[in-house]
Amino acid sequence: MEETTAQRPTISLLQEESIKEIISSALRILEDPGIEIDNSEVLNILKQNGVMIDLEKRRAKLPEDLVKKCVKSTPKEVKLYNRGGKRRLLLKGNDVHFDPGSAAIHILDDGVIRKPVSSDLEKFVRLADFLEFIHAQSTALVITDVPERFVDRYRLYLVLKNSTKPVITGAFTKDGVHEMKKLLEIVGDKGNVAEKPMAVFDVCPTPPLEWSDITSQNLIDCARYGIPVEIVSMPLAGATAPATLAGAIVQHTAETLSGIVIAQLANPGAPCIYGGSPAIFDMRQGTTPMGAIETIMIDCAYAQIGKYLGLPTHAYLGLSDSKTVDSQSGFESALGIVLGALTGINMISGPGMLDFESCQSLEKLVIDNEICGMALRMIRGIQISEETLAEELIRKMGPGGHFLNSRHTLRWFRAEQFLPSALIDRLTTSLWQEKGSKNIYQKAREEVRRILSEHQPEALPPDIEKELDKMAEKWKPQK
Structure with a gap:
């Protein structure tokens, strides 16, 4: 198949300079006033690695070079x-x-x-x-x-x-x-x-x-x-x-x-x-x-x-x-x-x-x-190639033509379109009425019931299930 390219759409709320500013502010805060940690073992780990600890306040001041090293x-x-x-x-x-x-x-x-x-x-x-x-x-x-x-x-x-x-x-x-x-x-x-x-x-x-x-x-x-x-x-x-x-x-x-x-x-x-x-x-x-x-x-x-x-x-x-x-x-x-x-x-x-x-x-x-x-x-994203641009196909069909029966349509419509389940209403009004005029919540309730009645998750091997059940026995709900 011809090579295609697709540019992944993205959004960005922060410019790189803003990101750097935020990180710099956070690093200064980690050093002063630092972080309060209510766990003696964690404080000891930090102390052993040269972190300044205020034991009375249980506060650790994390130096910038240590934070960067850990990242x-x-x-x-x-x-x-x-x-x-x-x-x-x-x-x-x-x-x-x-x-x-x-x-x-x-x-x-x-x-x-x-x-x-x-x-x-x-x-x-x-x-x-x-x-x-x-x-x-x-x-x-x-x-x-x-x-x-x-x-x-x-x-x-x-x-x-x-x-x-x-x-x-x-x-x-x-x-x-x-x-x-x-x-x-x-x-x-x-x-x-x-x-x-x-x-x-x-x-x-x-x-x-x-x-x-x-x-x-x-x-x-x-x-x-x-x-x-x-x-x-x-x-x-x-x-x-x-x-x-x-x-x-x-x-x-x-x-x-x-x-x-x-x-x-x-x-x-x-x-x-x-x-x-x-x-x-x-x-x-x-x-x-x-x-x-x-x-x-x-x-x-x-x-x-x-x-x-x-x-x-x-x-x-x-x-x-x-x-x-x-x-x-x-x-x-x-x-x-x-x-x-x-x-x-x-x-x-x-x-x-x-x-x-x-x-x-x-x-x-x-x-x-x-x-x-x-x-x-x-x-x-949107794939761009000679085939997806379809210039020759458009020229061939010309004014007044249609694309329903073309091989190009059969080849591409499933690849290009997300085809939702029947939960999403794309029916004609008359067919929607014939099917009970249901809203999405009503259909979702039916779908939940259907899945729970039909879907059986893959079972654990019997020996593993037995070991798992044995461990969980002491935790089970009280009857």
Whole structure:
């Protein structure tokens, strides 16, 4: 076939000079006032590497040369594998992948917002396992029928049982990473979760400029095991960060770089993803809108900084603040997904989520899957070649002709067009009426039921499933 070229469409919110200014400001903040860390082991690691520590304030002042050295030792790509050990995703450059938002404390079930239980997470995982443009799983719900101290590991267990896709997860306890690593070893490569990682752990600094005891412990534990982490800084512009977008991005940069330093000093070369979940603070309502255009702008801008540093990137986008699946949830999610894809963010977390990152909807997830597919088509760009320009074909058809029966059309229409599922209405009005005049939410409900009744995720080998079940027995819901 004739060689074609396609220019990948991109957006840019920051000029290179602005990126350099933001990084310089963040580096100065890391040195003064520094970062507060509520974990003695982490402080000791920093002290052993020459970092000035104020033990009374538990504050570490990170010198610029150390930060730059740690950024340099961070891998420039992260490979993620499926449950069978085959490489599935590459987080690098402008590659874009999607996973559901994680750790929702509610689920929208038949119009009712309620607390989720284990069976809800199982259904959610099975649904995500089926969806083509949801490339990875997440531990999407904080289940309430399991003892609190076991929730982090039991969620991962349910994902590993019900899907082959890589998973974005996280620990809620100091020993969580150790226990969750054992689960990953059972289904993967025993003793070496670093060689073919299938999980990424979120680790979240506390804004402004703090690391908690639990989260900083999770960070160094993952680093030592070689498990990839997403450093998810969460500044709230106007509340826990400056009200200006630039100021919030400076703080995000400082917090994220501090996590990279901690990880690299714990284990040089530990894989880190430059992530985040910032938001603006709505002064009128006292809320943190994830679908706000300014939130999306902060996400896309900090991702540019991550790219400038040569690191894999992540953001929480594709979420909505609506409490139900409606027009607001559609346009807010589409804005985030499309703009995030145009930015080239490697892992976009958020499909399925509502209500300020606190609620999951199965129906929204299948709708968002369509938006993700459209966004991926957009970033493929427009192919330019002699054949795609079709000058000779246009000349041949001439005025008044048509192209329906041409070989060129048959050859190219599927390659050029994203063909959505029946969820997206492209029917004539009369046919739409014949089929019941259904809106997208009604069709999404039907699609969720169909997938859950028909799709069976690939089963684990019996011996592995038995070992996995045995480990999880002590964590199971109390009857």
